[in-house]
Amino acid sequence: MIFSAISYLAIALYLLASIFQVRNLSAEKNSDFPVKFLASVAIFCHLFIVFQTVFDRSGYNFGLYSMLSLMALSIGVIVLLGSFRRPIANLFLLIFPIGAITVLLNALFKNHSELKIDIDRGMGVHIAMSVLAYSILTIAAIQAAMLSFGDKMLRSRQLSLIKGLPALETMEQLMFELLWIGLLFLTLSIASGFLFVADFSGAGVVHHTVLAIAAWLVFSLLAIGRKHLGWRGSVASRWTVVGFILLALGYFGSKFVMELVLN
Numbered sequence: 534m535i536f537s538a539i540s541y542l543a544i545a546l547y548l549l550a551s552i553f554q555v556r557n558l559s560a561e562k563n564s565d566f567p568v569k570f571l572a573s574v575a576i577f578c579h580l581f582i583v584f585q586t587v588f589d590r591s592g593y594n595f596g597l598y599s600m601l602s603l604m605a606l607s608i609g610v611i612v613l614l615g616s617f618r619r620p621i622a623n624l625f626l627l628i629f630p631i632g633a634i635t636v637l638l639n640a641l642f643k644n645h646s647e648l649k650i651d652i653d654r655g656m657g658v659h660i661a662m663s664v665l666a667y668s669i670l671t672i673a674a675i676q677a678a679m680l681s682f683g684d685k686m687l688r689s690r691q692l693s694l695i696k697g698l699p700a701l702e703t704m705e706q707l708m709f710e711l712l713w714i715g716l717l718f719l720t721l722s723i724a725s726g727f728l729f730v731a732d733f734s735g736a737g738v739v740h741h742t743v744l745a746i747a748a749w750l751v752f753s754l755l756a757i758g759r760k761h762l763g764w765r766g767s768v769a770s771r772w773t774v775v776g777f778i779l780l781a782l783g784y785f786g787s788k789f790v791m792e793l794v795l796n
Contacts, residue, residue: 536585539578540640546575547633554625565622572613572629579606579636586639593652595660597788598639605635607668620703627675655729662725666718667780670752673711674777677770680704684767705766708773709759716752719780723749744783751776 550571557568583606586599609632616622652660683701723745730738755772758764764772 536582537640539581540636543575543578543582543636544633546571546578547629547636550575551626551629551633554622554629557622558626565616568622568625569613569616572609572625575629575632576606576609576613579609579632582636582639597785598635598642600788601785602635602639604664604667604671605632607664608632608671611668612672619707621676621707623679624672624675627678628672653729655725659722659725659729662718662722663784666715666722667784669711669715669718670748670777670780673708673715674774676704676708676711677773677777680708681767681770684770705769708769709756712752712756712773716749716756719745719749719752741783741787744779744786748776748779748783751779 550568553568553571557565579602583599583603587594587603609628612621612624612628616625680701683704723742726742726745751772755764755769755776758772759769
């Protein structure tokens with residue numbers, strides 16, 4: 534009962550924060566306080582939900598819905614904290630609805646995947662690095678989508694739709710900063726996986742590893758292209774989204790097939 538109430542409270546707060554952010558984009562003078570206050574309470578409720586689902590009393594639940602919720606929570610925390618120093622409040626428009634959707638899925642379809650009882654320190658490090666890498670690179674992909682949208686609107690001279698967004702150069706710079714940080718954590722995630730994952734013959738492990746390495750290659754190529762060839766704009770945005778899709782398919786695609794398709 535308490536779990537359901539807090540879940541629906543988090544959903545309502547996320548959606549209210551999104552509505553206030555939409556109003557901020559169209560207002561001449563906007564206030565971030567209502568958005569950030571509502572988001573902070575929503576994230577606090579979301580944290581409670583994650584602890585109730587991922588960290589089960591009898592083990593750890595790494596099922597599809599619980600991990601989607603954990604990832605959305607991590608993304609929300611990173612973007613909210615980052616918004617106090619950098620102009621990334623525009624990401625709220627996508628981040629908060631995503632958080633609400635994952636909470637709703639978790640509330641409606643509680644995952645009954647097999648609980649993991651023994652998680653040693655090395656495996657814990659691998660999971661933490663993976664969550665950070667996926668979260669930061671997801672934010673980079675959303676930033677890339679925003680950059681692509683802004684560029685398209687600018688070329689078509691529909692300036693009213695992007696007047697609330699930061700300058701395209703600022704958005705591009707932030708995207709590459711996120712890429713560098715995300716690539717670092719992805720490198721640590723892959724390396725710790727090879728060090729601490731004892732059995733690569735498990736269901737979906739090879740598939741996940743291959744796609745994670747493919748995503749690492751895409752992001753690395755993009756970082757090199759940015760530094761030495763000056764890649765930017767639509768090219769950079771496109772490759773960022775490609776890398777994110779590979780990463781998402783590697784983990785959540787595998788879990789979707791194993792848990793929902795193959796049961």
